Amino acid sequence: MADPFVHVDNVAKRWNGQLGVEGVSLSIPRGSFVALLGPSGCGKSTTLRLLSGLELPDEGTISIDGQNVTTAAPSERNLSMVFQSYALFPHLNVAENVVFGLKVRRVSAAERKEKLHRALEITGLLGYEARKPGELSGGQRQRVALARAIVANKPLCLMDEPLSNLDAKLRASVRKDIKKLQIDLGITVVYVTHDQTEAMSMADMVVLMKDGRIQQTGTPEDLYYRPANTFVAEFVGAPPMALIEGSALPGFGDTPTIGLRAESVRVAESGAGRLTCKVTECEFLGSETFIGLSHPAANGLTVSMPGLKHIPSGDDLEITFDDEDLHFFDAAGQRLARQVGAPAA
């Protein structure tokens, strides 16, 4: 960790005075899978483009593998990239698309053939060499884009929302394929997504961004169990963390905001609950049902109940929870150290 593979130091990029990204610092160890996560317009794609060299930063430095590449051209950074739209060349067939970069770099024909075969084998595309991108399904195109990214064996691969054009079922399987590929090849992947499930399930390290700034960098567990602020708390997890005004809970009056995850909430006997809420909706997911609750001092309260439950909306429901499951935030939304002597998770 002392010598990170990719190091981004205090980088900023502004568009005609408008904010792109500001003060972004990142250290990415070799061989890790990093997800840049955030809502649209948060600067995650800009960060990726700064890494790739398609945009140059206004401030700060970027180094890859010990080389300062802040102003280097994309082709000098020894990386590959998968685009959201795949960016396959429509006039070239699958094989030509995959070896495009090798051809540009004048790799010998024999070596090209060997690398092509290997890349197509890994991505399961053998037999499709002569097809044009227009004759492939969305999932196959996505695999061609992956094959093109891995064929040259670049140590760093940047992916810009590569799964957003696939249907939900395919997305789950390709997610596993990409993760396996990254581990098998030992490459470093920086992966942009707005889908927190993708980020949490694939990444070793998640970088959550908002309005051009990094909100929190850490492992998926960190983000889930120790959100740095209320934005992270509300963004990560399905359903997101509920936020309750401290004054609504007896004994926590001096804490501005208290966070609570759905799995920590239990339905209580009438009269034994710590909060009394109204049921707003029931969301049945098969193994469990999420029951949305409303309370004048809380936002996003949800309780998870096993199996199929149906509670008419408008009914009162009392809930309870343990003190050690609570998260505390100050008035600015920043995380506070635990107040209630509970052991850190």
Next chain:
Amino acid sequence: MRALSRHIETLGALLLAVIWISPLVFAFWAAFHTTSDAVNFNVTAAWTLDNFRTAWDGAPWLRYFLNTFVLVTVILIGQFVITTLAGFAFAKVQFPGRDFVFILVLMQLFILPEVLIVENYAMVSRLGLFDSILGVGMPYMASAFGIFLMRQAFKGVPIELHEAARVEGCGWFGILWRVYVPLARPTYLAYALVSVSTHWNNFLWPLIVTNSPDTRPLTVGLSIFGAPENGVDISVISAATMMSVAPLLIAFLVFQRQFVQAFLRAGIK
């Protein structure tokens, strides 16, 4: 009522088509008949190839064909090179004054080529290209229409393809050659069609700037062949005309479908 109006439309279209094609049909008919039969519209007259023999012997047609072919090719190659580079610069390269320069180029579209004939003549003479095929082709190479067309075609190429090629290590020329040019193929085909037919038929400028049978294209050769001082023989002139238009006409008929598709795909009609 509706059926009647539809019939009238069809009839009108047919009438226009007949009027439009009749000179060509008459020339075709006259080319294969003796002059008196042609002028008297003697429908039962015998067909003959004599006119073609007479016409063929009357002028160095092979030389003219070759000149026109070389001229059209030279112009097309020059246009492809210049319009590709200029179109790419206007579409994808940021440089100060780009829009202003582009408007200047577009202004060329408003100027009739005939207006520039004197100036072009002087320029070609200064360059020492008078009475040469290059001299005939030169003024048409930097075609404003072609530059505009290529710019539009290149603008339609998704920026991701450009970026993907950059990441893969392509320089400006590599990107142009490997990404933009192949993707603009329908536009090139459509433009080539317009260019070849225009310059195959171009007359006034080659007439002025050529002086000898060695450089004269078909159109000029034909007009000299058919000039009144050589005696007017409708049938022989028709035969010569048929010979001149045949290559282009046959090419059009053979590649008709590809041409129409190219135009549709290039988005111009």
